[in-house]
Amino acid sequence: MPDLVRLIGKRLLFGLLTLFAVSVLVFIGTELLPGDLAEVILGQTATPEAVAAIRAKLNLGDPAVLRYWRWFSGVLVGDFGNSLASGRPITTVLLPRLQATLFLAATAAVIAVPLAIALGLLSALWRDRTFDKTTSAATLAAISMPEFFIGYLLVYVFAVQLGWFPAISRISPSANFGQKLWAIALPALTLTLVTTGHMMRMTRAAVVQVLSAPYIEMAELKGTPRRAIIFRHALPNAIGPIANVVVLNLAFLVVGVILVEVVFVYPGMGQLMVDAVSKRDIPLIQACAIVFAITYVGLNMLADIVSILANPRLRHPR
């Protein structure tokens, strides 16, 4: 057991180190690029007075290390500073957007992950039969199409033609849970279509890979029905790779949804970051980047830990 704890501890430590490295890169990428940051922020409207005001506001006269430390220590306690565009604390700008993104991502994940794993297992169970081939073709088609295209297609069919769901996913603050779900139905469906194929195909591949192991033949020779072979003998040994692909897609649901948010005019993190970039709101860009990094690194760390826990050799050392 100490082995296991050490392994997981190591993963956590590496995750934190990665985040630290990312924070450095984000800082360098946004503040230390060549040229005068204040002029960059102001763009063409830069007057000497405005530039001086921005320089003073951002303490650009201080050495980079000091500025980094000031920013990083703030990040550690959840203080990202104030938005340049609105002057409001970034946390208050960011939190509702993050909530919206997580709500959409969670909704899509709740549909996509079980669906993908179930389809993958059934495809492995009925390998090379009609079900397998149909699913494979359908999911391949879904992942081959760009997500904005799928989004517009769904809008055309379900919003314009059928009128079942709204084409624009505005959520009013007073909406209840059901209304919220109704509002995000189409973006959630888009994301489901985009991610299910990938997860389903990897699940199928992982299980099929395990199915060639000698212990599967042994299970058959013990008189184990095919269904039990897939679920009892193959699935537990395929959890590592499945967890990895699931996590990769979960991460995509959070950090890769910008296009879908734009299509459905959904007020999520992606939109926020795009807006921040166009307004040259450097502190807000940094905050978004850090949130995305935390999501990505955290989820991947989770996949590593699941893989470790799924390995009986590590769970039960000799």
Next chain:
Amino acid sequence: MLLQIENLRIDGTDVDGNSVEIVKNVSLEVDRGQVLGLIGESGAGKSTIGLAALGYVRPGCHFAGGSVRLDGQELVGAPVGQLLDIRGRRVAYVAQSAAAAFNPAHRLLDQICEVHRRHGLGPRAAAERFAVELFGKLGLPDPERFGQRYPHQVSGGQLQRAMTVMALITKPDLVVFDEPTTALDVTTQIEVLAAMRRAIREQGAAALYVTHDLAVVAQMADRILVLRHGAAVELGETRQILEQPREDYTKALVSVRRGEHERHGGHERSVVLAVDRVDAAYGAQQVLFDVSLRVERAATVAVVGESGSGKSTLARVITGLLPPRSGQVRFGGEVLSNDLAGRSKEQRRRLQLIYQMPDVAVNPRQTVQEIIGRPLTFYLGMRGDALRRRVKDLLARIELPAHFADRFPGELSGGQKQRISIARALAAEPELIICDEVTSALDPLVADEILNLLLRLQEESGLSYLFITHDLATVRAIAHEVVVMQRGRVVDSGAKDEVMAPPFHDYTGKLIRSVPEMRTDWLDEVLAGRA
């Protein structure tokens, strides 16, 4: 009759999708309480027949004809439900590698009791009690708690016994043992064999025992069926097969396995190669003086000596590349012409050579298919599909995947190239292979694999080797007899155990003492001894 297999034919498909006959018209019967041994080389179809007793064929194979009946019930083409009912309950299977055949994700006891549960044989507690009882009977440590472990937590020998428990938990009528001890050490093998034999006798179960090792099957079986290339060669009582084999192939198998014992007993064995009083020279310089040696069938003679001792020259004389000044070389009773040109194609076929440097011994512009295929066409007149199939067989024998046929030597490692050289020599179906320092250009681990491959091929096919080497560890590992050469003369020869043990011949002793040992003060000691 419990198990009755009649005219069984099983076909498979190779990598290219061609149909291959794996089992050809094999019939056999096993009655209750009987043990039938299935013996043969790899590719003999013995495992396939063993699996057929469970109505099972591996993916890519199918029943092409004949019948498999268990208590009169036909298994070939039986509905899945019926097969599921029989497998594990009435016919159980013990796989070759228990380490691979146990699911790493579940505890041993859960996997063992799973059979019981699937077949609805009663409460789990009863199954557990019986499993614990069997653990004890098979000599597993701490039977009460043994089943709580995961497969990776116990040793290979213990796993193999646990797998026997898994087979016996349902009290089956028939157990198929598929090379169950091949993956074990020799010492562990004995215990496992004894435990398995006791267990099946106590249950009164019948068994099919699949193995390539006659000595093992002799301990287990009442009768033995000898198989080759998927067809039955000979069926008989175990004693008869061992003592009065009728077919040539069986005789060869028996004599290979007897190998060492007969030599110790001083029996006369058939001599494949005899070199008689050979003198040889390059121009004016004589390099071989009065050299004689003998190689018996299925034996390995190692020629050892330092560089310049004339051992490679000896190989050239034997192969006809260098005509000797005097003396003669006899092969299988015939006197070989001194000159290569005077030897018949058949004589050349029976004697093959593997070289020291695999890098230069294969043509880099030919594919593996062409390299191995050449002797097949030249000596055996093979072409087309038959040729491709045989090349695949040969690749399988040297443990390389079939798709290697289309590779060029440049894409292979040193060890793989040496395997290709071995396959090229094997292709001619020789009786004797001269191995000229075949491992000295390889990494130690790769070299060891090559030696093991050569040993296995000898065990399977009764090949003889003349092994030219300077490495005494190699000699210890593979030789039956040793010939020590120094400056063109044979200075010492005899059985390995005599030559390589005290009292040593002067020169042999010096060679042996010169091999560095795995301790730091070795050199000091040697030097002190000399002073």
